[in-house]
Amino acid sequence: MTNDATVETGEAPITGTVVERVAEGVDPEPSAIADALLALNAELLGRHAAFERTADYVTVDGTRAYRIDRDEWATLIDDFDFGEATAAAVRLAHTEQARLLFAASVGADDRFSPDEAGVVIGIDTAEQF
Template identity: 55%
Template structure:
């Protein structure tokens, strides 16, 4: 599998490059491997906006939607991708940190996630904007 660089992954996965690099460090996974995992995961998440909007609290900031999801739901999202434990932990960290940042930047100014909540961020396709 080709390794995605952090700039390309940041763009494709709607997660800041610095957050990706911190997540890789925290999860003890190579940045390139985490980038690949984030890009693959984001491609799958694009079609799930409606599901998350029905079930989760969310904000939209600069073309990216951030959702608060129960931690067990995030785990279920990662099943089936074949990610190892480090990639799973890195993806969880990156998504949650980016979601917290977007919730804080929103007009709500709220980044207080519960103990059992994680974040999911998904770019918004122009076709999905109404």
């Protein structure tokens, strides 16, 4: 297992370890996945309220993970010009990181159904009330 320093994910709230695990089973290289995660992260910041109205979520160490419908995920990712393989890798990375955060949250169910995906967004201090 690698450490989080192997793949630099910058401001994206997805660990390098998750990116490497996802990259083992998909076409894009870890660095391409990390770049796509950064692009998506920039668009996700500030969207907490929209997800909170419709999704189950947990907050762990300044990061919020949402469990959303895969159709909602498809709508979200359609705003980007990612290729099919990159879009799938980004979804897998977000879902894997969300599962880990749900598992780390006391009392939360970390099981995602096949029609659900995860979205992970960092929380800045202004949004923490």
